[in-house]
Amino acid sequence: MSSVSCIKPRLTPLEVVYFQALLPRFPLSTNDLHYYRNKVKGYEGECYFDNLLLQNFLTQGYLVPDLNFEQNNTSCQIDTLLISQQKIYLFEVKNFEGEHYIKGDSWCLRASNKTITNPVHQMQRAETLLRQLLKPLRLDISIESYVVFVNPAFTLYHAPFDLPVILPTQLNRFLKTLSHQTSALYNSHRKLAEFLLDNHVDDPESRRKVKYDYEDLKKGAVCSKCNSFDVKIGIYKTLCTRCGLIEENDENLLKAIKAFTLLVPEKRVTINNINEWCNSAHSAKTIRRVLKNNYKLVKQGKYSYYV
Numbered sequence: 017m018s019s020v021s022c023i024k025p026r027l028t029p030l031e032v033v034y035f036q037a038l039l040p041r042f043p044l045s046t047n048d049l050h051y052y053r054n055k056v057k058g059y060e061g062e063c064y065f066d067n068l069l070l071q072n073f074l075t076q077g078y079l080v081p082d083l084n085f086e087q088n089n090t091s092c093q094i095d096t097l098l099i100s101q102q103k104i105y106l107f108e109v110k111n112f113e114g115e116h117y118i119k120g121d122s123w124c125l126r127a128s129n130k131t132i133t134n135p136v137h138q139m140q141r142a143e144t145l146l147r148q149l150l151k152p153l154r155l156d157i158s159i160e161s162y163v164v165f166v167n168p169a170f171t172l173y174h175a176p177f178d179l180p181v182i183l184p185t186q187l188n189r190f191l192k193t194l195s196h197q198t199s200a201l202y203n204s205h206r207k208l209a210e211f212l213l214d215n216h217v218d219d220p221e222s223r224r225k226v227k228y229d230y231e232d233l234k235k236g237a238v239c240s241k242c243n244s245f246d247v248k249i250g251i252y253k254t255l256c257t258r259c260g261l262i263e264e265n266d267e268n269l270l271k272a273i274k275a276f277t278l279l280v281p282e283k284r285v286t287i288n289n290i291n292e293w294c295n296s297a298h299s300a301k302t303i304r305r306v307l308k309n310n311y312k313l314v315k316q317g318k319y320s321y322y323v
Contacts, residue, residue: 061111
């Protein structure tokens with residue numbers, strides 16, 4: 017059984033949450049839809065690799081997913097860190113599919129010969145910034161970095177033998193090697209984990225935004241499972257007549273309010289605004305109760321709002 021401690025949760029990226037809220041309410045362009053799907057795919061790959069490490073690293077370690085920090089006025093995002101007794105493992109996780117090849121210093125898609133961002137350069141940049149961040153700690157611990165490809169449908173041609181990548185066919189062997197390592201954690205490792213947490217910054221990068229006006233967004237209650245507007249609001253439950261999902265009215269309304277704050281942050285959360293946003297699907301009484309129980313009222317007379 018794994019002794020790895022995951023010291024912070026891997027949250028769904030805010031960009032993914034934003035597009036999930038927007039998807040049923042506004043038609044996305046082909047480029048935006050492709051971008052969103054790639055973000056979801058990347059997140060799924062990272063979660064998959066987290067689970068592999070938790071299942072296969074059988075001695076003591078600290079797992080640090082999705083670490084964001086700033087160093088020398090530069091933002092850095094690291095997909096996954098694993099702290100063991102002797103090493104810090106830095107993983108750049110990719111959920112790529114299809115055939116790729118390396119030509120010189122470039123990575124390309126074989127089908128189109130289109131150049132993509134070199135993931136090894138991404139990894140090396142992250143390692144450099146991590147070393148700078150940790151330098152004041154004067155740790156006697158090495159950093160070992162890899163680009164990990166988790167999708168079995170990925171193929172890479174012309175890769176140098178010493179390239180620091182783990183291909184899908186090498187993943188099981190790599191995890192087996194990790195599982196055989198002896199690792200004990202001490203107070204210094206705990207302090208290192210706490211130092212990383214203290215320097216973590218939530219969602220430091222600016223998110224991709226879609227241009228639209230409030231009037232362009234479709235209003236109404238949305239099913240949390242299939243994004244359909246075909247929902248019936250009962251006394252206590254919300255029923256989707258398309259997929260059959262039944263959820264609490266309060267839960268459905270809360271998700272609608274969160275979508276409102278994400279998609280139209282310039283508008284204040286008021287009973288009237290949320291009523292309009294839901295196209296009067298939920299009663300004003302329900303909206304008032306849910307806001308009272310989950311948000312703080314800022315009193316400004318008839319201009320009062322919730323935060």
